[in-house]
Amino acid sequence: MTTDRPVPSAPLGTRVVLRYRLPAGYSHPMTDVIGELVSVEPVVAVRTADGRVVQVAPSSVVALKEIAARPIRVSEIRALEHAAAAGWPGLELDWVDGWLVRAGHGFSGRANSATPLGERGTVADPADPAVRARLREWFAARGLPVRLLVPDRLARIPESWPTSDPVLVMGADLANVPVPPEPVPVTVTAQPDAEWMSLYRGGDTPPVARDVLGAVAAGILAFGRIGASGQPPLAIGRAAVTDAPDGRRWVGLSAVEVAPEHRRRGLGTLLCGALLKWARDQAASHAYLQVTEDNLAARAMYRELGFVDHHRYRYASEPVG
Known part of the structure; x- marks a missing residue:
């Protein structure tokens, strides 16, 4: 029939x-x-x-x-966050009571935070005064306050600690991401150059920003740009390929920006597609990115590329005084 x-x-x-x-x-x-x-x-x-x-x-x-997405297991959240931490490790990495601690001279929240990535049963409660003191000591030695990055279901945020709005982590199976047509006008380099940096956050970054952007733990980096050499870029993005403990090889997209006068023309989609194609060539099988929940335009673009909601995280800061 x-x-x-x-x-x-x-x-x-x-x-x-x-x-x-x-x-x-x-x-x-x-x-x-x-x-x-x-x-x-x-x-x-x-x-x-x-x-x-x-x-x-x-x-x-x-x-x-x-139908509703399959519930994400706690182990899957922990594994993806391992890959994400390796993709944005700051300039120092260490462990304190089951919390992966990162420091990057204060540049970016992720690179200067503690994340509960120890195995189940090994993550200590930061509400415990002794644990809190050890975290405070590690960050204070680097001139930083205690900031926690707490993904869904991995740890409890202490009461009275101020928190940020949730950040949405989206994921995709690269087998479902469309490949951009050839030729793609995207230049990919291993490090961000001055032209790339001129668009990142409007070019208003401290000198340490380049070091933080160029850091990766046991992975590979790529910096994509659209635009003629020697001219301000029209769009930029960063891709970090790292491995998760469960064997998946992830690529994380970050620092995706389009010059204001060139937005809503598909350049962001084209750039991301090119970076995801590069990641496939590095044997990545899955992709992730972080986006604020109120950035509806970016979320719509990523959904068109095949990304779906994976989990959320919040920042929590130790109360002052």
């Missing part, structure tokens, strides 16, 4: 339930499969939780419906 009805639509990379007709001879006429939508043409393909890819001819599709 065939049908000319179009296949119901759902964004690639989302979790769906697919109902499709079975060939003659089966005990029942149709069945369902739940998983990640990989493609809708020339075949409808869904990747199940065990890694199988079920491919169905469009003419056999009865229904295709987006």
